[in-house]
Amino acid sequence: MSDSNQSAAVLLIGNELLSGKIQEANLQPLARLLYQRGIRLSRVEMCLDGVDTIAEAVGRLRASHDLLFTSGGIGPTHDDMTLEAIAKALGREVYRDEALAEKIRLRLEEKGITPTDDHYRLADHVVGGRFLSREGQRWPTLVVENIYIMPGVPQVFRLMLEAIGDELATGSAFFTEEVRTWCDEGTIADELKALEEAFPGVMIGSYPVWGNEEYRVKVTFDGSDEAAVKRARDRFVAELDPEKLA
Amino acid sequence: MSDSNQSAAVLLIGNELLSGKIQEANLQPLARLLYQRGIRLSRVEMCLDGVDTIAEAVGRLRASHDLLFTSGGIGPTHDDMTLEAIAKALGREVYRDEALAEKIRLRLEEKGITPTDDHYRLADHVVGGRFLSREGQRWPTLVVENIYIMPGVPQVFRLMLEAIGDELATGSAFFTEEVRTWCDEGTIADELKALEEAFPGVMIGSYPVWGNEEYRVKVTFDGSDEAAVKRARDRFVAELDPEKLA
Numbered sequence: 001m002s003d004s005n006q007s008a009a010v011l012l013i014g015n016e017l018l019s020g021k022i023q024e025a026n027l028q029p030l031a032r033l034l035y036q037r038g039i040r041l042s043r044v045e046m047c048l049d050g051v052d053t054i055a056e057a058v059g060r061l062r063a064s065h066d067l068l069f070t071s072g073g074i075g076p077t078h079d080d081m082t083l084e085a086i087a088k089a090l091g092r093e094v095y096r097d098e099a100l101a102e103k104i105r106l107r108l109e110e111k112g113i114t115p116t117d118d119h120y121r122l123a124d125h126v127v128g129g130r131f132l133s134r135e136g137q138r139w140p141t142l143v144v145e146n147i148y149i150m151p152g153v154p155q156v157f158r159l160m161l162e163a164i165g166d167e168l169a170t171g172s173a174f175f176t177e178e179v180r181t182w183c184d185e186g187t188i189a190d191e192l193k194a195l196e197e198a199f200p201g202v203m204i205g206s207y208p209v210w211g212n213e214e215y216r217v218k219v220t221f222d223g224s225d226e227a228a229v230k231r232a233r234d235r236f237v238a239e240l241d242p243e244k245l246a
Numbered sequence: 247m248s249d250s251n252q253s254a255a256v257l258l259i260g261n262e263l264l265s266g267k268i269q270e271a272n273l274q275p276l277a278r279l280l281y282q283r284g285i286r287l288s289r290v291e292m293c294l295d296g297v298d299t300i301a302e303a304v305g306r307l308r309a310s311h312d313l314l315f316t317s318g319g320i321g322p323t324h325d326d327m328t329l330e331a332i333a334k335a336l337g338r339e340v341y342r343d344e345a346l347a348e349k350i351r352l353r354l355e356e357k358g359i360t361p362t363d364d365h366y367r368l369a370d371h372v373v374g375g376r377f378l379s380r381e382g383q384r385w386p387t388l389v390v391e392n393i394y395i396m397p398g399v400p401q402v403f404r405l406m407l408e409a410i411g412d413e414l415a416t417g418s419a420f421f422t423e424e425v426r427t428w429c430d431e432g433t434i435a436d437e438l439k440a441l442e443e444a445f446p447g448v449m450i451g452s453y454p455v456w457g458n459e460e461y462r463v464k465v466t467f468d469g470s471d472e473a474a475v476k477r478a479r480d481r482f483v484a485e486l487d488p489e490k491l492a
Contacts, residue, residue: 016451018287019420019468020277024270027292031266041264044292046273076432077452078439108432119432155456174265186322186354186365193324205262206323210401222265 005172005224006066008034009043011057013072013082014152017046025154026071033165038173038224039067049073054085062089062147067168072152074142076118083124086147092127096120100131100140134163172224177233180215180246184208191239192219199232201225215246251418251470252312254280255289257303259318259328260398263292271400272317279411284419284470285313295319300331308335308393313414318398320388322364329370332393338373342366346377346386380409418470423479426461426492430454437485438465445478447471461492 010030016022027044034041043061047053054073062068073082087094100123108115122139125131129144141160142149148164150157181188185208196204202223208216221233237245256276262268273290280287289307293299300319308314319328333340346369354361368385371377375390387406388395394410396403427434431454442450451466467479483491 012290015449015468016453016466017273018277018290019281020274020279020287021422021451021466022453023274027263028266028269031264033266035265041266042294044258044264046290048288075452075454077435078442079451113430113433116432116436118435119430121432121435153454153456176267184359184365186362186367187359189323189364189367190362196324203261205260205267205325206321207262207268208321208399210399220262220267222261 005038005040008039008041008067008069009045009061009065010041011054011061011068011070012044012046013049013054013070014046015049015079017072018048026150026152026157029158029161030069030071030150033161033168035174037165037168039168049079049081051081051085051088054082055088058086058147059089062145065146067146067148069148069150071150071157074122074149074151076116076121080121082149083126083142086144086149087126090126090128090145092144094124095127097123097125097131132163132167134166137163174222174224175226175229177221177229179219179221179233179237179240180217181219181240182216182244182246183240185217188217188219188240191236195232195236198235199223199228202228202232204232251284251286254285254287254313254315255291255307255311256287257300257307257314257316258290258292259295259300259316260292261295261325263318264294272396272398272403275404275407276315276317276396279407279414281420283411283414285414295325295327297327297331297334300328301334304332304393305335308391311392313392313394315394315396317396317403320368320395320397322362322367326367328395329372329388332390332395333372336372336374336391338390340370341373343369343371343377378409378413380412383409420468420470421472421475423467423475425465425467425479425483425486426463427465427486428462428490428492429486431463434463434465434486437482441478441482444481445469445474448474448478450478 017024031041045057047057073080083094101120105115125142126144131140132143133140141163150160192204202221205220207218221229223229263270277287291303293303319326329340347366351361371388372390377386378389379386387409438450448467448469453464467475469475
């Protein structure tokens with residue numbers, strides 16, 4: 001992979017993920033976006049709600065990667081600790097944005113709800129942070145330093161991904177090719193190893209499925225040099241028994 | 247949470263998870279099982295294929311938790327590096343189990359496949375490890391020290407979960423109660439905070455959904471003291487406007 005590719009980490013926050021109460025759903029769309037933008041996601045962590053727990057992970061991951069994305073722990077309730085934790089990791093304070101607070105007041109009053117102090121927590125940000133928004137978006141994404149602070153609710157997360165996508169730098173984009181085969185993995189393992197050695201910039205993956213009627217093993221070729229990716233794939237296909245192509 | 251609860255970490259291994267090529271599917275059933283067994287899952291990490299990368303995470307997570315579960319990187323191809331990495335983390339060697347190798351030979355010859363050296367990699371284990379199996383299970387789960395080595399293919403992963411479930415110690419089991427409401431989070435945030443203070447052994451979670459016609463916010467109560475969990479839930483319901491119950 002080229003040096004022009006930024007590195008990224010993701011921190012998924014919430015007790016409900018670690019108790020198996022819910023199926024995590026935000027990572028895949030984010031990972032897909034990063035991949036398309038040529039950003040190399042190399043580490044994902046999931047942690048429990050807790051200011052010190054989150055702050056430790058944030059401090060470590062933001063220092064060891066160009067970009068850090070957090071998901072979850074944003075909201076008005078006691079288990080929403082992400083902002084406080086990020087502030088702690090950065091040695092900064094949390095402040096309340098007056099314009100956002102006013103927006104909250106107006107929206108709630110329209111619905112006949114009297115805003116509480118907890119409602120206004122949604123207008124908080126870390127000192128030195130910025131608000132990222134695109135036209136038509138109801139709520140901005142919070143960014144501070146190299147940290148993108150995303151909500152845990154999947155529907156909101158996906159809306160915010162679009163705004164983030166606009167601003168993420170594109171390094172060398174990645175290209176993917178795949179070949180579906182009826183081979184079993186043991187039989188092609190030697191050939192895949194030889195291909196990895198012959199094409200050092202191409203990552204080769206081999207993914208068996210069980211009980212699938214469409215193919216047995218999917219082989220993938222990934223890299224930022226499109227021509228090399230295609231050459232690796234072509235060589236694999238050329239050396240394959242044509243009957244084994246699915 | 248009580249001291250009788252063991253702690254656990256999970257390491258999910260594979261480039262395909264971090265490129266967003268596939269939706270991770272093994273964590274939730276494992277997390278659910280651990281939860282039911284009263285084992286406190288406090289950390290999950292995802293990492294790329296790479297012996298040093300995996301070995302570093304394995305060494306760190308197995309030292310800081312009672313149990314470590316890995317998923318992925320087991321198989322015959324070049325991107326299957328988990329066993330080698332675990333051996334490295336433990337300062338041990340990988341060996342080939344002759345009885346398992348024979349089983350592989352027989353099964354492949356039945357299918358008319360000539361086994362290669364790569365096929366036999368499925369008979370490898372770390373020195374000092376053990377094979378965990380239950381009746382009727384086609385393939386054993388590898389365990390070494392406090393590390394359960396699980397495959398990445400979800401169908402196989404789920405089969406192996408059953409065998410693991412038999413042997414995992416039950417600490418104080420956890421109990422869950424939930425209340426579905428039409429409240430918005432800001433309005434109940436104060437009450438939830440007060441409940442957390444009044445019931446220190448009970449974890450309280452608040453999960454809003456968008457565009458759901460069945461409820462707006464689900465409030466959950468979790469802990470190993472069943473009576474306390476129920477008391478916390480009952481007090482929440484008692485203080486709620488009955489019209490807000492979904």
